[in-house]
Amino acid sequence: MFGIGGNELLIIAVFALIIFGPDKIPEIARGAGKAIQMFKRAQQDVEHVIKTEIYARAGVYPNTILIPGSPAQAHHAATYGADFPYENFRPQFEAAAAAWSADAWADLFQTAGARYVVLVTKHHDGFSLWPTAVPHPTRPGWNMSRDVVGELTGAVRRRCMRMGLYYSGGFDWSIQPGPVQTAVDALTVIPQTPEYGAYVDAHWRELIARYQPAVLWNDIGYPASANPLQLFADYYNAIPDGVINDRFALLSGTAHRDYTTPEFTVLTDIAATKFETVRGMGRGFGYNQNESDADLATPEGLVHLLVDIVSKNGNLLLNVGPMADGTVPAAQATRLQFMGAWLAVNGEAERFAVAASVAGIPTSFHRSGEEAVPFVLESVRPGDVVLVKASRGVRLETVASALRAAR
Numbered sequence: 001m002f003g004i005g006g007n008e009l010l011i012i013a014v015f016a017l018i019i020f021g022p023d024k025i026p027e028i029a030r031g032a033g034k035a036i037q038m039f040k041r042a043q044q045d046v047e048h049v050i051k052t053e054i055y056a057r058a059g060v061y062p063n064t065i066l067i068p069g070s071p072a073q074a075h076h077a078a079t080y081g082a083d084f085p086y087e088n089f090r091p092q093f094e095a096a097a098a099a100w101s102a103d104a105w106a107d108l109f110q111t112a113g114a115r116y117v118v119l120v121t122k123h124h125d126g127f128s129l130w131p132t133a134v135p136h137p138t139r140p141g142w143n144m145s146r147d148v149v150g151e152l153t154g155a156v157r158r159r160c161m162r163m164g165l166y167y168s169g170g171f172d173w174s175i176q177p178g179p180v181q182t183a184v185d186a187l188t189v190i191p192q193t194p195e196y197g198a199y200v201d202a203h204w205r206e207l208i209a210r211y212q213p214a215v216l217w218n219d220i221g222y223p224a225s226a227n228p229l230q231l232f233a234d235y236y237n238a239i240p241d242g243v244i245n246d247r248f249a250l251l252s253g254t255a256h257r258d259y260t261t262p263e264f265t266v267l268t269d270i271a272a273t274k275f276e277t278v279r280g281m282g283r284g285f286g287y288n289q290n291e292s293d294a295d296l297a298t299p300e301g302l303v304h305l306l307v308d309i310v311s312k313n314g315n316l317l318l319n320v321g322p323m324a325d326g327t328v329p330a331a332q333a334t335r336l337q338f339m340g341a342w343l344a345v346n347g348e349a350e351r352f353a354v355a356a357s358v359a360g361i362p363t364s365f366h367r368s369g370e371e372a373v374p375f376v377l378e379s380v381r382p383g384d385v386v387l388v389k390a391s392r393g394v395r396l397e398t399v400a401s402a403l404r405a406a407r
Helices: 043-053 071-079 086-097 102-111 148-158 183-189 194-211 228-238 299-311 330-351 396-405
Strands: 002-004 007-010 014-018 116-122 162-168 215-219 275-279 314-320 354-356 362-365 375-379 385-389
Touching: 102 148, 102 330, 116 148, 116 215, 148 162, 148 194, 162 194, 194 215, 194 228, 299 314, 299 330, 314 330
Parallel strands: 014 116, 014 314, 116 162, 162 215, 275 314
Antiparallel strands: 002 007, 354 362, 375 385
């Protein structure tokens, strides 16, 4: 069921990435906005997106309100006052988050057919979602008093799902705020002091010791003063079947990783190594008050996307953006429930899956014992190609013919 080299990563996944923090109080963007992919776009595109298209995006609001003349700065001044600092959202967030239920989230993810869940423990604003014992270098106590990480980890595992943890190792705007306006700025805003390197290393080690995550999901690189290889060795010794993503380095492939994480990207070919496509249901990440149902991918489109990704040797990391009180917006929840309903019918066959392109070209088959488990390509609705469960015990040659015929 699992496998990347000697480590484990679930092969079939509706994978929930949850971004939750003080930025949920002002979270608002013009239209749906765009995902900021600072190290994957030309500098001109980055400048345009940050300056003109973003009011707020998960973890980006504390940056955009610092950009002179930006829509985010104008919105913030008009709504909260020009002298209202980002950290003042913390009491409002903690008050709203008192209503949050880890069990409600875990129930939804289980209904969605998720095999594992990843929680953002610290995003770019530097706010930690657990009562850390590691002192903050510049803003003492910049963390939740409630143990969101621990509560969700327990709820997820009680439902037999795996738990992974995200951590922004590069950006921490509570320590080095920027603002980031260009791709070059992004490089200079990553703290590189020995103190920050020790802080990040201590945070990761605390997370590993307390919560034993199945996945280390780092983002935006890692301070040069830290020693990620020693961290990896200690992690594997503690969690032998754990896996590590490719974002401990800014450039994928330049540091150890168990799998890659293309963002808002659909591969054209079957990958030789494991990957995980990460994206939101809409055009960006996190909760957005202005995002309508029309801004999100359709439920059928998300099933099609899942099948496409799995058929190419990948997992789907699908962002869930809750509101400040922990409520998952209805438009997101219904999509997760739709995917879960589809997986409830087809998930068993998919877990014994054939790796084949959506075009219907078979490449390899996984067996259950001695039986081949075939798939037939059909439509949930016109134009949406998906995999449905078929009977077992069919020879591989017959399966290949069926797949070709269904193109």
